[in-house]
Amino acid sequence: MVKPADYLTVTALTQYLKAKFERDPYLDRVYLTGEISNFRLRPNAHQYFSLKDRQAKISAIMFKSAFEKIKFTPEEGMKVLVVGRISLYEATGNYQVYIERMEPDGLGALYQAYEQLKAKLSTEGLFDTSKQQLVRFPKRIAVITSPSGAVIRDIITTTQRRYPIAQLILFPAAVQGDGAADMLVDRLKQVNQQGDFDTIIIGRGGGSIEDLWPFNEERVARAIVASQIPIISSVGHETDTTIADLVADVRAATPTAAAELATPVLTDEVLKLQQQRLRLYQAFSRTLALNKKQLSHLENSYVLKQPQRLYDGYLQNVDQLKRRLVLAQQQRLQVSRQNGQLLQQRLQAQSPTSTLQQAQKAVNETKHRLNRAVEALVRDRRLRASQAMGALDLVSPLKVLGRGFAYVTGDDEHVLRQTADFTIDQPIKLHVHDGLINAHVTAIHKGDE
Amino acid sequence: MAEKKLTFEENLTQLEAIVNELETGDVPLEKAMTAFQKGVKLSQTLEETLSKAEKTMAKVMADNGEEVPLDAETQA
Amino acid sequence: MAEKKLTFEENLTQLEAIVNELETGDVPLEKAMTAFQKGVKLSQTLEETLSKAEKTMAKVMADNGEEVPLDAETQA
Amino acid sequence: MAEKKLTFEENLTQLEAIVNELETGDVPLEKAMTAFQKGVKLSQTLEETLSKAEKTMAKVMADNGEEVPLDAETQA
Amino acid sequence: MAEKKLTFEENLTQLEAIVNELETGDVPLEKAMTAFQKGVKLSQTLEETLSKAEKTMAKVMADNGEEVPLDAETQA
């Protein structure tokens, strides 16, 4: 008996089965062909659908990253070639194909060729060659396309609406089928040889990849690159990208867009020119106004309007200095005069006049005293002398003579007192009170005798 | 003058340059004056060029190398 | 004189320098007088230049015809 | 004389110096007299310079034409 | 004489010295006389110097014209 523990879980079995798928080298890369079934486009998401043929059906998943790379829109019933791997989704137990690449079945060879050429040209750097600038105001535009159909009509209509002064020249060309590529190349060369065109529009309407194929030819691509005239390409619908579109200077989604790219709108341009003139006026007016304002700001400065303010202060200074000068000098003179007058007064007070008067008085007094002193002195002396002389007179021995006496002297005035003093014949003198008498001794008589 | 030899686009470019320069406001007065005069002249000339140009009919390059009018139907 | 060769802006800058210098008040009298005279002359020159420019503009506008000058003057 | 080459400010400074010196009262009389006379001369020179400046200015303004002088006189 | 070369202040100082000496009263007559004479002479010299200075000032003011002298005298 099998024990319950020996039973496999669903998960274990599923994991086992998944491992089998994963490890199988054939299922890792499968090239599968079939019709698309149950497709409903889920924008910007992973896509889930089925692939089937008459007998079988397989679930398919295409992740967002892979789906974004495909160049066509899948449709119900469309036969496709896919590359992918087979694996198992554990949650549902379904096995499915994980599609990496998908392309419509039957076009595969062209597609391959397209991819190969694109890779080659890309390696050459043709897509990176600098694009020529479109002429903004083309005079002549060459349109290389089919003379019939909507393309040329759209271009003509759009150009006439926008820029009717441009000359459109249609260079009719087959745009599909054998020989179309050669014709396109010839036309491109022709336009370039003619040389008097500003812009080339090359293109055709939408169609299958086979229809568009001439525009994927290398010759055409090289002719476009070689063109000296800027080229706008508009091939097929917006989703179709041809080599021509890649190498053209500008790609337009539609012929109308191509014409719009090729031409400006004439009325707009005229308006723009007028606007520019207006802007010129305005800009220059502003410049003038600004300069005027700056100038008038400067001119309004008081130093230009009231320049006297530049020296007003000076006027006052000078005036004040003048006043101070005069005042200082006057005070100076006044002080000097006062000093001088004061000294003069003091000098006058010291005038020697009074000194002189005093001196005069002193001299007079002294002189007076001198006189008086001398007089007194002389008087005194006279008094004394008079007294002495008076006294002498009183005691004068001559007074005895007055009474009749005389005394005798010899020649020598010596008084002769006694007889013995006399000699005979001796001359003698008799002194009387009033004179002198000369005599001779005639006899001598001694008294006792 | 040299101006006459310039293309419409070159003239237009000059005009645009002049307008831009003047609009910066940094242009010295005399230079601005000259630029202004030149700019006005250019804009007049260019406008005349555009408005005097004749309308054209689309043509087709015939096999013989001649440009012939397209049939009216195509142009309509 | 050399002045005629100076641009409007150079003259304006000179005038500005003179006005600024005078406004500081530190300029010696004689120098201030000379500066003042030069300043007045400069402002005359500048006004002439401006009025010439305005006339030129008016003339250009008149030649051109339209409403533009009115606009411009309103903004001036 | 050398005085004519001196600037207004130099003369003013000299006059100030003289006045200040005189105001100290320490200047000997004869020297004070000389200084005073020089001071008077200086003040005359200064006044002449100022009145010349005034005339120059008036002339400059008159030459300048209309509005400025009127303005100036009204404000003066 | 040498006196003429002396300044007003020197003369004033001399006069003061003389007056001071005289005021002490100790001066001998002859010396006092001499001193007094010299003093009188000095005061004449001073007077002359002052009156010359005053005349000069009056003249300067008269030449100068205006109210200043009057002012000054009122203030003096």
Place this chain on the structure above:
Amino acid sequence: MAEKKLTFEENLTQLEAIVNELETGDVPLEKAMTAFQKGVKLSQTLEETLSKAEKTMAKVMADNGEEVPLDAETQA
């Protein structure tokens, strides 16, 4: 003589000394006479000196002229 070199005061002092001596009365007559004569001579000298001084003063005042002396006398 040596006398001439003596000052007024010295002479006066001498004179006074003579007078004083004479006034004592003790002076011998002859000496007194001599002294007297000398005294007289001295007093003459003194008077001469004085009269010379007075003349000088008169002259000084006359020379000094009008106003100063008047001023001075009024104030003296």
Place this chain on the structure above:
Amino acid sequence: MAEKKLTFEENLTQLEAIVNELETGDVPLEKAMTAFQKGVKLSQTLEETLSKAEKTMAKVMADNGEEVPLDAETQA
């Protein structure tokens, strides 16, 4: 003689001495005579001296001018 060298006062004193001697009465005539004679002589001398002095005084005073001599004579 020695007398001449004597002063007036010495002479006077001698005279007085003679007078005194004589007044005693004890002097022999002869001596008295001599003394007296001497006295007379002395008094002559004195008189001379005095009168010379008086003349001198009178003359001096007369020369000098004034009232003094009259006074003196009145008093003499």
